[in-house]
Amino acid sequence: MSSTALDSFLNKSLQDLKENGLFNDIDQLESPNGPIIKIAGRKLINLSSNNYLGLATDQRLKEAAIKAIEEFGVGAGAVRTINGTLKLHIELEEKLAQFKHTEAAIAYQSGFNCNMAAISAVMNKQDGILSDELNHASIIDGCRLSGAKIITYRHSDMEDLRSKAKQAVESRQFNKVMVITDGVFSMDGDIAKLPEIVDIAEEFDLITYVDDAHGSGVLGDGAGTVKHFGLSDKVDFQIGTLSKAIGVVGGYVAGKKSLIDWLKVRSRPFLFSTAMTPADAAACLKAIDLLTESTELNQRLWDNGNYLKKGLSQLGFDIGESETPITPCIIGEEVLTQKFSKRLIEEGVYAKGIVFPTVSKGTGRVRNMPTAVHTKEMLDTAISIYEKVGKELGMI
Numbered sequence: 001m002s003s004t005a006l007d008s009f010l011n012k013s014l015q016d017l018k019e020n021g022l023f024n025d026i027d028q029l030e031s032p033n034g035p036i037i038k039i040a041g042r043k044l045i046n047l048s049s050n051n052y053l054g055l056a057t058d059q060r061l062k063e064a065a066i067k068a069i070e071e072f073g074v075g076a077g078a079v080r081t082i083n084g085t086l087k088l089h090i091e092l093e094e095k096l097a098q099f100k101h102t103e104a105a106i107a108y109q110s111g112f113n114c115n116m117a118a119i120s121a122v123m124n125k126q127d128g129i130l131s132d133e134l135n136h137a138s139i140i141d142g143c144r145l146s147g148a149k150i151i152t153y154r155h156s157d158m159e160d161l162r163s164k165a166k167q168a169v170e171s172r173q174f175n176k177v178m179v180i181t182d183g184v185f186s187m188d189g190d191i192a193k194l195p196e197i198v199d200i201a202e203e204f205d206l207i208t209y210v211d212d213a214h215g216s217g218v219l220g221d222g223a224g225t226v227k228h229f230g231l232s233d234k235v236d237f238q239i240g241t242l243s244k245a246i247g248v249v250g251g252y253v254a255g256k257k258s259l260i261d262w263l264k265v266r267s268r269p270f271l272f273s274t275a276m277t278p279a280d281a282a283a284c285l286k287a288i289d290l291l292t293e294s295t296e297l298n299q300r301l302w303d304n305g306n307y308l309k310k311g312l313s314q315l316g317f318d319i320g321e322s323e324t325p326i327t328p329c330i331i332g333e334e335v336l337t338q339k340f341s342k343r344l345i346e347e348g349v350y351a352k353g354i355v356f357p358t359v360s361k362g363t364g365r366v367r368n369m370p371t372a373v374h375t376k377e378m379l380d381t382a383i384s385i386y387e388k389v390g391k392e393l394g395m396i
Contacts, residue, residue, distance in 0.1 A: 021334035021364075022355055032057045035374045037350060044350040045382050047308075047368040052325070053217055053297040054373030055247025060290065061283040068282030076275035081264075084275035092281050093260075095288050096252050099223060100216075100240070101232035104260035107284075108269055109276050111213050111241030111251035115142035117267035118237060118253045119180070119209070123148040128174040130164055130206070132156065132181045132192070139180055139211055149174065155185075158196045165204045178207040183215035183225030187359050187367060189322025191219070194229045202234075209237040217245020218324060222291040222298045245291075248283045250276045300372040301325055304379060308370045311383035316396040320365075327368040328354075329386075331395070337364030340393060347385045 017023040031038035034057045037046040055061055068088060078084035089107060096105035108114045119142035123129060127148040131139065134155045143150045151168060154160040161179065168177050179201055181192040194210065201208045212224040220227030222245070226235050236259065242250035253263060264270060290297070305325025313319050318330045331337045334355045341353035344366065355364040370379060390396035 021336075021338045024355075027350075035371060035378055039350065042348075044345065044348055045374075045378050045385075047349060047351045047370065047382060049369055049371065050214075050244040051247055052245040052301055052369070052371055053247065053291075054371050055245070055287050055290070055297075058247065058287075058290075061247060061286050064286040065279035065283040068278040072278035074279070075277055078274060079272060080270055080275045086275070086278060086281065088278055088281040088285065089275060092285050092288075093252070095285060096240075097254055099288050099292065100238050100254035101223065101227060102238060102254040102256070104257040105252050105254040106260045106263050106267075106270065107242075107276060107281070108251045108253070109273055110249065111211075111239070111243060112138040112141075113269040113273070114239045114241075114251035114253055115139050115211060116145060117142075117269040118239065118263060119143055119148075119178075120146040121263055121267040122146075122207070122259075123176070123178055126175040128168045128177045130161060130168065130177065130179040134185050134188070135180060135182055136186065136211060136213065139182070143180070148178075156190065156193055158193055158200065161197065162200050162203075165200055165206060169204045169206075176207060177204070178209055180209040180211070183210050183212035184218065184324050184326070186214045186326065187354060187365070188320050188328060189324040189326030190320075191215075191225060191228075191323045194225060194231055194235075198231055198234045207237070208235045209239070210235050211239040213239070213241040213244060213251075214324070214326065216240040217291060217298065218301065221295050242280075242284045242287075246284055246287045248280050248287065250280055250284060297372040301370075304370040304372065304374050304376075307376065308368060308379050308383070311379065312368070312386060315383070315387050315390060317386065317390065325370055327370065328365040329368065330363065330365040332362055332364055334361070334364045336393070337366065340389065340395070341366050343389045343393065344385060347389060349382045349385045351382075 027039050029037055033049050036043055076084040092107050093105045115138040123146040125147040129143050129148045130151050133152045151164050153164050183192055215225035219225045226232055226238055238254040240252050242248050309327050320328050320330050337353040344351045351366045351368055354367050
């Protein structure tokens with residue numbers, strides 16, 4: 001018999017979420033995650049994917065994955081430190097280091113794992129971490145796991161960061177202090193002020209840590225936010241995912257060889273979790289090759305992003321301060337956000353509502369992500385549906 005205390009907690013909590021527009025229904029795709037998806041027998045224009053460059057369905061990546069399965073099997077068979085390190089993993093890490101302009105790189109099973117691994121392997125209870133208040137949940141969890149003192153600074157507020165960095169260092173309370181930021185903030189699309197962050201870090205001898213999950217493949221001709229600002233030799237940790245612009249799954253940390261050597265012997269997800277599959281590693285290798293050879297997909301992504309932004313902005317939607325193709329339509333109230341998203345889906349545009357805890361309460365939005373493989377016709381249709389639903393709900 002199940003616990004009555006657990007049943008009571010779950011039933012009440014779920015009901016509260018539903019009443020406040022915070023419960024998320026999970027949809028089942030009946031198709032690949034491309035620019036058009038199929039859900040419950042209906043085809044919809046997909047504006048909710050992080051498949052920025054369309055590589056998740058690219059034939060060249062599929063062929064690379066199939067070839068790797070035939071040669072190496074479907075799984076690595078062990079953790080990396082025993083006998084789960086395939087030559088594909090080494091090739092991927094070498095190519096990632098070249099791609100990110102660093103001495104070395106280490107691959108993990110997910111981007112979330114990277115932040116859990118890297119932060120806690122270097123920082124501890126005798127240390128302090130300066131963290132942007134809008135950093136990703138995986139950064140927050142990684143900071144908590146490290147046991148370090150977490151000092152939150154106001155979002156992209158460099159005066160607040162400098163003040164708190166000065167206070168932390170001059171307190172002599174910490175052995176070392178790290179500053180952590182997302183490169184691109186995924187819910188708003190704005191870019192971290194990395195030049196200013198690096199200047200503050202150099203002034204106070206801070207360790208610099210940039211999670212570039214939404215910048216890799218997007219900024220810096222694809223190489224990411226750090227490359228965009230020409231700071232590859234100034235940032236200690238470059239974190240990235242292989243599941244967004246790269247189109248597969250996994251993550252990586254890039255930096256100095258000594259850092260990567262340390263992570264290989266002290267980061268727990270690397271030590272205690274089976275290595276990424278051969279197919280995933282091979283597909284990631286192919287994706288990085290494609291990004292290195294040409295910026296065509298990157299340019300198409302930006303063209304489509306600017307096109308959608310212009311269309312929605314001209315209709316009167318609040319698209320915030322996005323500096324990237326990420327295009328939020330900020331609505332505010334959670335129930336209205338969910339209603340707006342539901343109507344868009346009913347009309348043929350899959351654009352999910354994003355509410356607390358992914359964003360702060362009262363800042364609900366529909367997050368739109370045009371990709372390199374959307375056509376202008378698809379985007380025109382989406383813009384017209386936004387206009388229809390916006391007028392219907394009195395939003396424009």
